Protein backbone atom coordinates (compact mmCIF):
# COMPACT_ATOMS: atom_id res chain seq x y z
CA UNK A 152 0.00 0.00 0.00
CA UNK A 153 1.28 3.44 -0.90
CA UNK A 154 1.38 5.68 2.19
CA UNK A 155 0.75 9.34 1.48
CA UNK A 156 2.66 11.91 3.53
CA UNK A 157 1.53 15.46 4.27
CA UNK A 158 3.74 18.00 5.98
CA UNK A 159 1.52 20.19 8.14
CA UNK A 160 4.23 21.31 10.56
CA UNK A 161 3.82 24.89 9.49
CA UNK A 162 0.05 24.81 9.23
CA UNK A 163 -0.88 28.30 10.33
CA UNK A 164 -3.38 29.55 7.77
CA UNK A 165 -6.86 28.06 7.44
CA UNK A 166 -7.19 28.30 3.65
CA UNK A 167 -3.89 27.08 2.22
CA UNK A 168 -4.19 23.45 3.16
CA UNK A 169 -7.91 22.90 2.72
CA UNK A 170 -7.29 20.47 -0.13
CA UNK A 171 -5.16 18.35 2.21
CA UNK A 172 -7.84 18.30 4.90
CA UNK A 173 -10.38 17.32 2.23
CA UNK A 174 -8.15 14.49 1.10
CA UNK A 175 -7.82 13.23 4.68
CA UNK A 176 -11.58 13.52 5.25
CA UNK A 177 -12.17 11.46 2.13
CA UNK A 178 -9.84 8.71 3.34
CA UNK A 179 -11.58 8.52 6.73
CA UNK A 180 -15.04 8.51 5.12
CA UNK A 181 -13.98 5.59 2.96
CA UNK A 182 -12.71 3.50 5.85
CA UNK A 183 -9.02 4.31 5.40
CA UNK A 184 -6.38 4.97 8.07
CA UNK A 185 -4.39 8.15 8.67
CA UNK A 186 -1.83 8.77 11.41
CA UNK A 187 -2.48 12.11 13.08
CA UNK A 188 -0.35 14.19 15.44
CA UNK A 189 -1.58 14.80 18.97
CA UNK A 190 0.10 16.55 21.89
CA UNK A 191 0.70 13.20 23.65
CA UNK A 192 1.81 10.79 20.91
CA UNK A 193 0.80 10.26 17.27
CA UNK A 194 -2.44 8.32 16.85
CA UNK A 195 -3.43 5.85 14.13
CA UNK A 196 -6.89 7.11 13.19
CA UNK A 197 -9.88 5.43 11.60
CA UNK A 198 -13.68 6.01 11.57
CA UNK A 199 -14.93 4.59 14.88
CA UNK A 200 -18.31 3.70 13.29
CA UNK A 201 -16.74 1.61 10.55
CA UNK A 202 -16.01 -2.01 11.48
CA UNK A 203 -13.70 -2.53 8.48
CA UNK A 204 -11.62 0.53 9.40
CA UNK A 205 -11.23 -0.63 12.99
CA UNK A 206 -10.21 -4.14 11.87
CA UNK A 207 -7.54 -2.47 9.73
CA UNK A 208 -6.22 -0.54 12.75
CA UNK A 209 -5.79 -3.75 14.72
CA UNK A 210 -4.07 -5.52 11.84
CA UNK A 211 -1.80 -2.58 10.83
CA UNK A 212 -0.53 -2.40 14.44
CA UNK A 213 -0.51 -6.16 15.03
CA UNK A 214 -2.63 -5.44 18.10
CA UNK A 215 -4.84 -8.00 19.91
CA UNK A 216 -8.45 -7.05 19.21
CA UNK A 217 -9.61 -7.39 22.83
CA UNK A 218 -7.56 -4.28 23.65
CA UNK A 219 -10.01 -1.39 23.19
CA UNK A 220 -9.28 1.92 21.43
CA UNK A 221 -9.68 5.54 22.49
CA UNK A 222 -12.21 7.56 20.47
CA UNK A 223 -11.09 11.11 19.60
CA UNK A 224 -13.53 14.01 19.32
CA UNK A 225 -13.38 17.79 18.85
CA UNK A 226 -16.69 18.73 20.51
CA UNK A 227 -18.38 17.43 23.65
CA UNK A 228 -21.68 17.30 21.73
CA UNK A 229 -20.36 14.31 19.77
CA UNK A 230 -20.58 12.23 22.97
CA UNK A 231 -24.40 12.19 22.94
CA UNK A 232 -24.43 9.56 20.19
CA UNK A 233 -22.33 6.95 21.96
CA UNK A 234 -22.12 7.54 25.71
CA UNK A 235 -24.78 7.32 28.40
CA UNK A 236 -25.64 10.14 30.79
CA UNK A 237 -22.51 12.06 31.80
CA UNK A 238 -22.36 13.08 35.46
CA UNK A 239 -21.65 16.63 36.61
CA UNK A 240 -18.30 15.49 38.08
CA UNK A 241 -17.14 14.18 34.71
CA UNK A 242 -18.37 17.30 32.92
CA UNK A 243 -16.41 19.45 35.37
CA UNK A 244 -13.20 17.53 34.60
CA UNK A 245 -13.82 17.73 30.86
CA UNK A 246 -14.31 21.49 31.09
CA UNK A 247 -11.10 21.86 33.06
CA UNK A 248 -8.79 19.51 31.14
CA UNK A 249 -10.12 19.32 27.57
CA UNK A 250 -8.82 19.76 25.00
CA UNK A 251 -5.81 18.03 26.53
CA UNK A 252 -3.95 14.87 27.55
CA UNK A 253 -6.65 12.98 29.47
CA UNK A 254 -9.04 10.23 28.33
CA UNK A 255 -12.24 9.38 30.16
CA UNK A 256 -13.71 5.88 30.27
CA UNK A 257 -17.49 6.30 30.17
CA UNK A 258 -20.50 3.98 29.99
CA UNK A 259 -21.09 3.09 26.33
CA UNK A 260 -24.39 3.68 24.55
CA UNK A 261 -24.52 0.83 22.05
CA UNK A 262 -25.40 1.02 18.38
CA UNK A 263 -23.53 4.03 17.02
CA UNK A 264 -19.88 3.00 17.13
CA UNK A 265 -18.83 -0.36 15.71
CA UNK A 266 -18.50 -3.20 18.21
CA UNK A 267 -14.76 -3.80 17.99
CA UNK A 268 -13.75 -0.23 18.98
CA UNK A 269 -14.59 -1.03 22.58
CA UNK A 270 -13.29 -4.59 22.37
CA UNK A 271 -16.67 -5.90 23.47
CA UNK A 272 -16.68 -3.88 26.74
CA UNK A 273 -19.70 -1.87 27.91
CA UNK A 274 -17.54 1.24 28.32
CA UNK A 275 -15.69 3.52 25.92
CA UNK A 276 -12.58 5.69 26.30
CA UNK A 277 -12.77 9.21 24.80
CA UNK A 278 -10.34 12.07 24.39
CA UNK A 279 -10.28 15.57 22.92
CA UNK A 280 -6.70 16.37 21.87
CA UNK A 281 -5.32 19.92 21.88
CA UNK A 282 -2.64 19.63 19.18
CA UNK A 283 -3.55 22.36 16.65
CA UNK A 284 -3.24 20.14 13.58
CA UNK A 285 -4.79 17.05 15.19
CA UNK A 286 -7.67 19.18 16.43
CA UNK A 287 -8.15 20.80 13.05
CA UNK A 288 -8.32 17.38 11.38
CA UNK A 289 -10.92 16.17 13.89
CA UNK A 290 -13.01 19.30 13.34
CA UNK A 291 -12.79 19.13 9.59
CA UNK A 292 -13.58 15.42 9.40
CA UNK A 293 -16.26 15.71 12.11
CA UNK A 294 -16.41 11.97 12.84
CA UNK A 295 -15.53 10.05 16.00
CA UNK A 296 -11.99 8.88 15.20
CA UNK A 297 -10.63 5.82 16.98
CA UNK A 298 -6.89 6.17 17.44
CA UNK A 299 -4.44 4.01 19.35
CA UNK A 300 -0.82 5.14 19.40
CA UNK A 301 0.57 4.91 15.85
CA UNK A 302 3.24 2.28 16.49
CA UNK A 303 3.53 -1.44 15.93
CA UNK A 304 2.17 -3.23 18.98
CA UNK A 305 4.86 -3.66 21.65
CA UNK A 306 7.08 -0.87 20.28
CA UNK A 307 7.54 2.52 21.96
CA UNK A 308 4.84 5.07 21.11
CA UNK A 309 5.69 7.59 18.37
CA UNK A 310 6.37 11.20 19.28
CA UNK A 311 7.72 12.20 15.86
CA UNK A 312 6.71 11.70 12.27
CA UNK A 313 9.79 9.51 11.64
CA UNK A 314 8.75 7.07 14.37
CA UNK A 315 5.38 6.56 12.70
CA UNK A 316 6.99 6.29 9.30
CA UNK A 317 9.47 3.61 10.43
CA UNK A 318 6.71 1.45 11.94
CA UNK A 319 3.76 1.97 9.59
CA UNK A 320 4.93 3.13 6.16
CA UNK A 321 3.21 0.96 3.50
CA UNK A 322 0.71 -0.32 6.07
CA UNK A 323 -1.68 2.66 6.22
CA UNK A 324 -3.12 5.27 3.84
CA UNK A 325 -1.39 8.34 5.13
CA UNK A 326 0.74 10.04 7.77
CA UNK A 327 0.52 13.70 8.78
CA UNK A 328 3.83 15.22 9.82
CA UNK A 329 2.82 17.56 12.63
CA UNK A 330 6.17 18.03 14.35
CA UNK A 331 7.24 16.64 17.71
CA UNK A 332 4.54 15.83 20.29
CA UNK A 333 4.70 18.40 23.10
CA UNK A 334 3.78 16.07 25.98
CA UNK A 335 5.50 12.89 24.81
CA UNK A 336 3.66 10.33 26.98
CA UNK A 337 0.22 8.85 26.33
CA UNK A 338 -2.79 10.49 27.98
CA UNK A 339 -3.93 9.86 31.53
CA UNK A 340 -6.78 7.32 31.35
CA UNK A 341 -9.42 7.97 34.00
CA UNK A 342 -12.01 5.27 34.60
CA UNK A 343 -15.25 7.13 35.31
CA UNK A 344 -17.58 4.14 35.21
CA UNK A 345 -17.67 4.19 39.01
CA UNK A 346 -17.17 6.79 41.73
CA UNK A 347 -14.62 7.47 43.14
CA UNK A 348 -12.76 7.30 39.81
CA UNK A 349 -9.69 5.19 39.12
CA UNK A 350 -6.61 6.20 37.16
CA UNK A 351 -6.21 3.25 34.80
CA UNK A 352 -3.10 4.70 33.17
CA UNK A 353 -1.08 7.53 34.71
CA UNK A 354 -0.19 10.49 32.46
CA UNK A 355 0.74 14.16 32.71
CA UNK A 356 -2.65 15.08 34.21
CA UNK A 357 -1.92 13.76 37.69
CA UNK A 358 -4.03 12.62 40.64
CA UNK A 359 -3.21 15.89 42.41
CA UNK A 360 -4.32 17.97 39.43
CA UNK A 361 -7.63 16.09 39.18
CA UNK A 362 -8.24 16.25 42.93
CA UNK A 363 -7.53 19.97 42.97
CA UNK A 364 -10.67 20.29 40.85
CA UNK A 365 -12.67 17.49 42.54
CA UNK A 366 -11.34 16.69 46.03
CA UNK A 367 -11.13 12.99 46.98
CA UNK A 368 -12.46 11.85 43.61
CA UNK A 369 -9.83 9.19 42.93
CA UNK A 370 -9.73 5.83 44.65
CA UNK A 371 -6.52 4.48 43.11
CA UNK A 372 -3.77 4.88 40.55
CA UNK A 373 -2.78 1.80 38.57
CA UNK A 374 -0.57 -0.29 40.84
CA UNK A 375 2.68 -0.43 38.90
CA UNK A 376 3.69 -3.91 39.98
CA UNK A 377 0.22 -5.32 40.07
CA UNK A 378 -0.35 -8.53 38.13
CA UNK A 379 -3.97 -7.89 37.30
CA UNK A 380 -4.32 -5.01 34.86
CA UNK A 381 -7.02 -2.36 35.22
CA UNK A 382 -6.86 -1.18 31.60
CA UNK A 383 -6.93 -4.19 29.29
CA UNK A 384 -3.88 -2.81 27.45
CA UNK A 385 -1.83 -3.05 30.64
CA UNK A 386 -1.58 -6.82 30.31
CA UNK A 387 0.29 -6.65 27.00
CA UNK A 388 4.00 -6.08 26.54
CA UNK A 389 4.27 -2.34 26.12
CA UNK A 390 6.66 0.47 25.34
CA UNK A 391 9.62 -1.85 24.93
CA UNK A 392 12.59 -1.02 22.72
CA UNK A 393 14.70 -3.94 21.40
CA UNK A 394 17.74 -2.87 23.42
CA UNK A 395 17.58 -4.14 27.03
CA UNK A 396 17.17 -1.34 29.56
CA UNK A 397 17.78 -1.18 33.29
CA UNK A 398 16.60 1.57 35.64
CA UNK A 399 19.21 2.98 38.02
CA UNK A 400 17.88 4.31 41.32
CA UNK A 401 19.87 6.22 43.93
CA UNK A 402 23.07 6.84 42.03
CA UNK A 403 25.45 9.25 43.76
CA UNK A 404 28.85 8.43 42.31
CA UNK A 405 30.28 7.44 38.95
CA UNK A 406 30.45 3.64 38.48
CA UNK A 407 33.89 2.07 38.34
CA UNK A 408 35.73 2.43 35.05
CA UNK A 409 37.07 -1.12 35.29
CA UNK A 410 34.03 -2.39 33.44
CA UNK A 411 33.80 -2.13 29.68
CA UNK A 412 31.14 0.49 29.13
CA UNK A 413 31.70 1.07 25.43
CA UNK A 414 28.48 -0.53 24.22
CA UNK A 415 26.41 0.92 27.05
CA UNK A 416 24.19 4.01 26.94
CA UNK A 417 23.39 6.10 30.00
CA UNK A 418 20.09 7.96 29.60
CA UNK A 419 20.50 10.60 32.29
CA UNK A 420 19.57 14.23 33.03
CA UNK A 421 22.18 16.66 31.67
CA UNK A 422 23.18 17.84 35.15
CA UNK A 423 24.03 14.21 36.09
CA UNK A 424 26.57 13.79 33.34
CA UNK A 425 29.43 13.47 35.81
CA UNK A 426 27.85 10.20 37.04
CA UNK A 427 28.20 8.64 33.59
CA UNK A 428 31.33 6.53 32.95
CA UNK A 429 33.61 8.31 30.47
CA UNK A 430 33.67 5.39 27.99
CA UNK A 431 29.86 5.02 27.99
CA UNK A 432 27.49 6.72 25.52
CA UNK A 433 25.74 9.62 27.25
CA UNK A 434 22.18 10.31 26.07
CA UNK A 435 20.49 13.33 27.66
CA UNK A 436 16.93 12.76 28.90
CA UNK A 437 16.15 16.22 30.34
CA UNK A 438 17.84 19.18 31.99
CA UNK A 439 17.90 17.94 35.59
CA UNK A 440 16.12 15.57 38.00
CA UNK A 441 13.28 18.08 38.48
CA UNK A 442 12.65 18.53 34.75
CA UNK A 443 9.92 15.89 34.48
CA UNK A 444 8.18 17.64 31.57
CA UNK A 445 11.40 17.44 29.59
CA UNK A 446 11.87 13.77 30.51
CA UNK A 447 8.28 12.97 29.48
CA UNK A 448 8.78 14.75 26.18
CA UNK A 449 12.04 12.94 25.32
CA UNK A 450 11.63 9.43 26.75
CA UNK A 451 10.21 7.71 23.65
CA UNK A 452 12.52 9.69 21.39
CA UNK A 453 15.52 8.30 23.28
CA UNK A 454 14.09 4.77 23.30
CA UNK A 455 13.76 4.97 19.52
CA UNK A 456 17.30 6.38 19.23
CA UNK A 457 18.96 3.57 21.19
CA UNK A 458 17.43 1.01 18.84
CA UNK A 459 18.75 2.93 15.83
CA UNK A 460 22.28 3.00 17.24
CA UNK A 461 24.15 -0.24 16.46
CA UNK A 462 26.86 0.51 19.00
CA UNK A 463 24.46 0.28 21.93
CA UNK A 464 23.79 -3.18 23.37
CA UNK A 465 22.47 -2.12 26.74
CA UNK A 466 21.13 1.03 28.36
CA UNK A 467 20.84 2.36 31.89
CA UNK A 468 18.17 4.95 32.53
CA UNK A 469 17.99 7.39 35.42
CA UNK A 470 15.23 6.49 37.90
CA UNK A 471 13.35 9.46 39.33
CA UNK A 472 12.16 9.73 42.92
CA UNK A 473 8.56 8.62 43.31
CA UNK A 474 6.02 11.39 43.51
CA UNK A 475 2.83 12.56 41.84
CA UNK A 476 4.69 14.16 38.91
CA UNK A 477 6.93 11.15 38.21
CA UNK A 478 4.25 8.45 38.39
CA UNK A 479 3.65 8.45 34.63
CA UNK A 480 7.24 8.42 33.47
CA UNK A 481 8.25 5.77 36.00
CA UNK A 482 5.30 3.65 34.85
CA UNK A 483 6.56 3.80 31.22
CA UNK A 484 10.20 3.31 32.20
CA UNK A 485 9.42 0.24 34.30
CA UNK A 486 7.61 -1.31 31.35
CA UNK A 487 10.42 -0.44 28.94
CA UNK A 488 12.88 -1.95 31.42
CA UNK A 489 10.76 -5.02 32.03
CA UNK A 490 10.80 -4.03 35.71
CA UNK A 491 14.58 -4.40 36.08
CA UNK A 492 15.89 -1.87 38.58
CA UNK A 493 19.34 -1.62 40.20
CA UNK A 494 20.91 0.75 42.72
CA UNK A 495 23.80 2.98 41.69
CA UNK A 496 26.20 1.13 43.99
CA UNK A 497 25.44 -2.19 42.19
CA UNK A 498 26.86 -0.98 38.88
Ligand code: TXA
Pocket residue numbers: 189191192193194195218219220221254256269272274275276278298299300301336337338339340351352381382383384385
Ligand atom coordinates in the same frame (compact mmCIF):
# COMPACT_ATOMS: atom_id res chain seq x y z
O1 TXA B 1 -2.45 9.76 24.39
C1 TXA B 1 -3.15 8.81 24.03
O2 TXA B 1 -4.04 8.32 24.74
C2 TXA B 1 -2.87 8.22 22.64
C3 TXA B 1 -3.22 9.28 21.60
C4 TXA B 1 -3.11 8.78 20.20
O3 TXA B 1 -4.49 9.80 21.87
N1 TXA B 1 -3.60 7.01 22.44
C5 TXA B 1 -3.27 5.84 23.07
O4 TXA B 1 -4.07 4.78 22.73
O5 TXA B 1 -2.36 5.74 23.85
P1 TXA B 1 -3.72 3.27 23.04
O6 TXA B 1 -4.74 2.50 22.32
O7 TXA B 1 -2.31 2.98 22.67
O8 TXA B 1 -3.97 3.12 24.56
C6 TXA B 1 -5.29 3.12 25.07
C7 TXA B 1 -5.32 2.54 26.47
C8 TXA B 1 -5.07 1.05 26.45
O9 TXA B 1 -4.27 0.72 27.57
C9 TXA B 1 -6.48 0.47 26.56
O10 TXA B 1 -6.46 -0.80 27.09
C10 TXA B 1 -7.16 1.50 27.44
O11 TXA B 1 -6.62 2.74 27.04
N2 TXA B 1 -8.62 1.51 27.22
C11 TXA B 1 -9.26 1.94 26.12
N3 TXA B 1 -10.60 1.76 26.26
C12 TXA B 1 -10.79 1.24 27.48
C13 TXA B 1 -11.95 0.84 28.23
N4 TXA B 1 -13.18 0.94 27.73
N5 TXA B 1 -11.77 0.34 29.46
C14 TXA B 1 -10.51 0.24 29.98
N6 TXA B 1 -9.40 0.60 29.33
C15 TXA B 1 -9.52 1.09 28.10
Ligand code: MG
Pocket residue numbers: 299300308
Ligand atom coordinates in the same frame (compact mmCIF):
# COMPACT_ATOMS: atom_id res chain seq x y z
MG1 MG C 1 -0.20 2.31 22.67
